[in-house]
Amino acid sequence: MTGQKGLQIEELSIRADGRDLLRSVSLEVRPGEILGIIGPAGSGKTTLLRCLNRLADLDEGLRISGRVFLNGASILGRDADVVGIRRKIGLVFPVPTPLPLSIFDNLAFGPRIGGITAVEELRRMMESSLKSAYLWEEVNDRLNEPAANLSGGQQQRLCLARTLMLEPEILLLDEPCSGLDPISTAQIEEALKVLRKDMAIVLVTNNVKQASRVADKTAFLLLGELVEFAPTRELFTTPRDKRTEDYITGRFG
Amino acid sequence: MIGIFFVALTALCCLIIVALVAVILGDIAWFGWGSLNLQFLLTAPQQGMTEGGIFPAIFGTVFLVLLMTIAVIPLGVMTAIYLHEYAPRKSMVIRWIRLAIENLAGVPAIVFGLFGLGFFIEFVGRGIDRIFLDGQLAFGQPAIIWAALTLALLTLPTVVVATEEALRAIPVSHREVAYSLGATRLQMVRRVVLPQAVGGILTGGILAVSRGAGEVAPILFTGAAYFLPYLPNKLNDQFMELGYHIYVLATQSPDVEKTKPILYSTVFVLLVLTFALNFTAIWIRSRIRRRLRAEK
Ligand SMILES: Nc1ncnc2c1ncn2[C@@H]1O[C@H](COP(=O)(O)OP(=O)(O)OP(=O)(O)O)[C@@H](O)[C@H]1O
Ligand SMILES: [Mg+2]
Numbered sequence: 001m002t003g004q005k006g007l008q009i010e011e012l013s014i015r016a017d018g019r020d021l022l023r024s025v026s027l028e029v030r031p032g033e034i035l036g037i038i039g040p041a042g043s044g045k046t047t048l049l050r051c052l053n054r055l056a057d058l059d060e061g062l063r064i065s066g067r068v069f070l071n072g073a074s075i076l077g078r079d080a081d082v083v084g085i086r087r088k089i090g091l092v093f094p095v096p097t098p099l100p101l102s103i104f105d106n107l108a109f110g111p112r113i114g115g116i117t118a119v120e121e122l123r124r125m126m127e128s129s130l131k132s133a134y135l136w137e138e139v140n141d142r143l144n145e146p147a148a149n150l151s152g153g154q155q156q157r158l159c160l161a162r163t164l165m166l167e168p169e170i171l172l173l174d175e176p177c178s179g180l181d182p183i184s185t186a187q188i189e190e191a192l193k194v195l196r197k198d199m200a201i202v203l204v205t206n207n208v209k210q211a212s213r214v215a216d217k218t219a220f221l222l223l224g225e226l227v228e229f230a231p232t233r234e235l236f237t238t239p240r241d242k243r244t245e246d247y248i249t250g251r252f253g
Numbered sequence: 254m255i256g257i258f259f260v261a262l263t264a265l266c267c268l269i270i271v272a273l274v275a276v277i278l279g280d281i282a283w284f285g286w287g288s289l290n291l292q293f294l295l296t297a298p299q300q301g302m303t304e305g306g307i308f309p310a311i312f313g314t315v316f317l318v319l320l321m322t323i324a325v326i327p328l329g330v331m332t333a334i335y336l337h338e339y340a341p342r343k344s345m346v347i348r349w350i351r352l353a354i355e356n357l358a359g360v361p362a363i364v365f366g367l368f369g370l371g372f373f374i375e376f377v378g379r380g381i382d383r384i385f386l387d388g389q390l391a392f393g394q395p396a397i398i399w400a401a402l403t404l405a406l407l408t409l410p411t412v413v414v415a416t417e418e419a420l421r422a423i424p425v426s427h428r429e430v431a432y433s434l435g436a437t438r439l440q441m442v443r444r445v446v447l448p449q450a451v452g453g454i455l456t457g458g459i460l461a462v463s464r465g466a467g468e469v470a471p472i473l474f475t476g477a478a479y480f481l482p483y484l485p486n487k488l489n490d491q492f493m494e495l496g497y498h499i500y501v502l503a504t505q506s507p508d509v510e511k512t513k514p515i516l517y518s519t520v521f522v523l524l525v526l527t528f529a530l531n532f533t534a535i536w537i538r539s540r541i542r543r544r545l546r547a548e549k
Contacts, residue, residue, distance in 0.1 A: 055429060058429070099427055099431075163433075
């Protein structure tokens with residue numbers, strides 16, 4: 001499998017307190033693709049994403065087994081470079097999480113701890129990240145204001161831009177539009193369609209329609225089990241599993 | 254009927270407390286105000302303390318509290334950061350450590366004084382004298398540094414608890430954001446946690462100072478002097494202190510009646526000092542609370 005671009009997840013299982021949070025999940029996403037992950041609450045979507053960028057290391061009592069490769073290199077081992085992995089695999093949280101800093105300092109946070117401190121360079125990176133997140137027009141003249149002054153939708157796009165400042169190879173998004181209005185949602189979806197050119201994207205969403213709109217392939221998770229994983233069109237038009245059909249048609253539970 | 258009676262009873266209790274405080278403060282202010290003037294604040298005691306001012310005691314108190322702060326803030330803040338940010342959350346040992354720190358707050362001040370005498374002066378001070386100064390007596394005796402360190406131990410729980418409270422108020426999401434952007438734990442603590450905890454740390458520091466400034470028992474054996482003809486200017490000098498000075502004025506004066514106005518004024522100065530510190534702490538804390546609420 002070595003040498004393959006993107007993210008390969010093989011038989012990933014996560015247990016906590018004797019309960020399976022994920023059961024032998026295998027997925028794959030390559031640069032240029034958006035992988036949509038859908039599933040009802042509690043099916044393990046967030047757990048999966050947190051495992052992929054090693055944020056799960058912070059949760060005590062998780063037992064993780066299986067293999068995950070980034071560009072062919074394993075990222076689950078104890079000796080893996082966790083900080084490096086987190087910079088290459090960016091994560092956007094379900095609610096906007098601006099740090100109590102200015103817009104500028106929020107965006108500069110990642111590059112600065114990586115050693116980039118020259119204002120000129122930071123500004124250049126900011127411009128391109130903010131443009132990618134469709135936020136440049138709205139904030140380019142107020143970068144020194146507190147990030148908390150922005151609206152919820154703007155804050156979420158700021159968080160996206162902040163992650164993009166790291167120039168990640170993989171972009172993980174956990175229900176990035178859950179609290180947003182249709183216009184902000186559309187802006188983020190537009191941004192993702194463009195960003196896909198430069199990176200592999202994993203989009204977890206509660207909104208089945210969103211997956212059908214933007215994802216190239218879609219995975220349906222149910223109580224930690226990967227029920228179905230197929231190209232989006234196929235999964236939405238001819239689902240092989242009855243449970244998938246029930247879920248996407250809203251007849252679930 | 255019983256309800257009304259109960260309300261009246263609770264209200265009465267409140268009233269008694271308020272009245273008591275008012276009487277104490279009123280008494281001190283009334284009698285203390287009279288002989289209070291700049292002269293009093295800026296000169297040394299004279300005529301066996303029946304005249305003159307309290308400048309050496311104010312100076313000693315400030316010096317003492319300053320040294321104490323320099324010792325207790327780094328120690329307390331680092332302890333709290335270790336407990337909250339580094340230590341494993343479910344560890345039994347950590348739980349015991351936390352319990353020990355909280356219990357430290359309940360240890361009588363005089364016990365700290367004895368500990369300071371035994372540990373700092375007899376053990377550390379004598380040790381320094383023996384090893385570095387050929388047994389010459391320099392640190393193995395009561396001194397402002399030992400009194401300050403003893404006070405620092407006494408106020409340590411205040412700083413640890415206040416800092417931990419501030420750390421707890423920082424959302425977990427802020428920490429996770431820092432990690433997800435590639436921060437190491439040290440970078441996360443330095444760039445996300447500490448800046449937000451500054452207010453809480455400051456509050457803890459001020460509360461520690463206002464507690465430390467009034468305690469007499471811990472400095473009784475460790476460095477406070479009855480009377481000193483000079484101001485302390487070295488770490489191993491003794492010093493005069495307001496609380497101890499009050500004790501001395503009240504019990505050791507050759508003419509108790511004559512010292513009374515001075516006594517009142519000294520108490521007044523000490524009270525004003527501690528109240529001012531307390532109010533500053535409360536003010537800072539409420540500002541932080543408001544800011545935190547505004548951000549949510
Ligand atoms: N550290 C942990 N220890 C024990 N159980 C956990 C832990 N983290 C998550 N869980 C459990 O794992 C299950 C899956 O949680 P997860 O947050 O991944 O679901 P989700 O698919 O993201 O749901 P939602 O759509 O509501 O966000 C839940 O039942 C949750 O209680
Ligand atoms: Mg979730």
